[in-house]
Every structure is written in C-alpha cells, then in structure tokens.
Amino acid sequence: MSVPYASKVFPATTAVNDAGRLEIGGCDVADLARDFGTPLYVFDEATLRGQAEGFLREFRSRYANSRVVYACKAFINVPLARYLAGLGLGFDVVSGGEAAVLRAAGADMATVDFHGNNKTPQEIAQAVEWGVGHFVIDSFHELRLLNETAGAAGRVQPVLIRVSPSIDPHTHRLTTTGVLDSKFGFPIETGDAEEAVRQAMAAANLDLQGLHFHLGSPIFELEPYTEATERVLRFAARMREHGMELRRFSPGGGFAIAYTEDDEPPSIAAYAEAIAGALTEGCAANGLPPPELTIEPGRSLSGPAGVALYTVGAIKRVPGVRTYVSVDGGMGDNIRPALYGSRYVAVAANRANAPATETVTIAGKYCESGDVLIHDARLAPVQADDLIAIPASGAYAPSMASVYNLNGRPAIVMTSEGEAALLRRRETYEDLIAQDAL
C-alpha cells in the first residue's frame, strides 16, 4: 500500500507495510532504527538514481552536449561519491575538503568544478596539483593567485568566470546569490565581469573556457533561469571583443523540491525545457556556437531521497498553548528550520496508517528554545518510543550537521530492495574527543 498522505514529499519507494510501518527502499523503518539507531538518515537508492538519471535524460534529450554535476555541499561522502560517479555525474565542490573526499572515492578529478568566493591559497595549490577540471573564478584575488599557482605548477588551468547577472530568483534572502548586493560573482552591471574576462584572457596560465552563474536556491520559477541565460549570453557575445569564446556555459543549480504538500516545484523536464530553450535561442540570437552546458543540481538530487528518522522521547503538554513532542535529534542534524525558517512535514513512521489528528511542535533535544524541527506539525497521536519520519531531508541537513552540545552526528544508510548499506556510521564519544589535546 502506498502512503495515503504526504506521498509527494516521500521517496519513490515509500510504502506502508501490513504492520502499519513505513518502508523505504523495502526496509521497515523499525528494523532500521533497531539496527542503526536514531537519529538516522535513510537515503532511498531508487529515488537518488531516479533524480540523477532524470537530470541526465531530460537535459541531454533537449541539449545533447549537457553535463550534470552534483553540488557536493548538499551532502557528500566517500561511498556516495563513488555511487554518483558510477551514474555518470561530475561534481561541484566548494572546498578542499570536498575535493579530498572525491579523491578518496577515486572520482575522476577532471570532472570536478571548483567553486567558492574565497578559495584559500592552500586549496588552490592542492586542487591544481590534483588536476581539478575547472576552477570557477569568483574574485580578482583568486584570478591572480590561480594564475601564479598554475604557472608555478607548469599548468594551464581551465577556468570559468562566475558572473552575477543581477537577477532575483525570489527565494530566501540568505540563499539568494545572483543579485548585485552579493558576495558571489563578478557583477555584469558594474563592469567587473568584463574586467575579469579581460584579465583572464591576458593571464598566461589560465584557459578561459566560459561563464557560470548561480542565482540561489530553491528556485520555484523558470523565468529567473531564462532571463539570466539571455543576459549572460548577450554578455558572452560582447566578450568576443576580448577574444573570449563561450565553450562552456553553466547556469548553476537551485532546482526546487517539495518539502511540504503545498510546494509545487517545476519538474526536471520543465527546468530542462526552459534552460535548454533559452540557451539554444540565445546562442542563435547572438551568433554564438552552442557551448557545452553544465547544470549543478544539489538539493534536487539528494534532497528527495533522504528521510530523517527520529525516536520520540519526552512529550510536554501546555494546556491551551501547545504540545511539544521531543525527538532524539534536532538542530544538530538539521539546522535548516532554525537558519531559514524551513518547513517540513512529519509522519508517525510506526503508525503510518493512523490519521494525523493532532497538531504538535516537534522539538529537538538541544539546549536552545529555537531547536524546533517543525512548528504545528499535523501528526497521529504518538508516545515515547514511537518513530517520526521527516522526508525531503537528504540535502543540507546531514551536510550542515554539527556536534553542538556534543551530540554525535547521526548514522546514514542507503536502502535498496530490502537491503540497507551503511554510508556513514554514527559519531561516537571517542570520535568527539579524538581531536582534543589530552
């Protein structure tokens, strides 16, 4: 039986078994909780693969010369990197640490794009040495540093320039990146983008291959992508006067997913249609040969595949005010509600057929009043030891996890056809003191 409610926010394989418990990837959540403990992050392999193959298929069928790179900051580790590389994805990294994980996973470093507004000299030198495919240059400081570093290493480093097209994607203030007042990118509007192109073309050790922009995330509209693409292609056409040929073009990531039943994100096909259409038309209009297209989904790949699983502990009823249902995780494994006011839904995972008749606040176990995962969640009546599942948790929850209050970070598993494979074990007390000088 399929889940009668909240189905669109749960992974594709989610079902309710005869015992009334959720199954993800054919695994009963009670078995997962018993075997791996909670809080637990469960990735549904079929959903992850479906999203990855969906991006590859929908973009390549409309624009053959398309590349899909996974934005690692949504969540990466060694086994996940191996798995995604096996599906034919490249990677976008924003730190030396992410690059090191890919390297440990044996990923082809030529498939890696290195982003970031303040890459350190050490990160730059290391990434050049490791043969990272492309740097996406984000400042004049980086441009000079990278040119010197590549020269010292005897390399000519392929690069893109990150431009800021001054397009507001109408998402959260804290996740808007392509407007003029942003720390990211060279604004086209001020002439800085043109100056960056001029300097990169003049840099002996840089091979300027194209342009990148990233507007923010999540973006529920298509127009920001088409408008920004048009604007950046007009800019690219103008940059021919500096000798730049647009061989690669990247409109970033930011593709939205449904966190709640109310969210209506465009389909992958709709994003592909908008971006491939704008790119094809914009190239024709500006007399540009069609470049390679790189898209960088993060949230939309791992987000829908991940479910956070918690165990209920204390329940506090404040008559006439609110009921607090506390779980064994919280802001340490998912900071998004506290940071962005992000909304989620929850299901009583071991009573998945019980109607959601109560309105409760699902709180974490951290010593902060702001440690609330869901305000006013609709939930079936629960008691201590019940399991709560929060879907759409695969992106930016585990990757932003902290050890605040010295709660270790959760275990992460991937489920497929009734089998669960550990992606990361739970952090132990030994792990928590391992770096301390004793």
Ligand SMILES: *Cc1c(COP(=O)(O)O)cnc(C)c1O
């Ligand atoms: C964060 C980021 C992405 C991925 O964004 P999602 O919303 O997770 O798809 C892609 N490209 C760049 C440059 C980013 O900073």
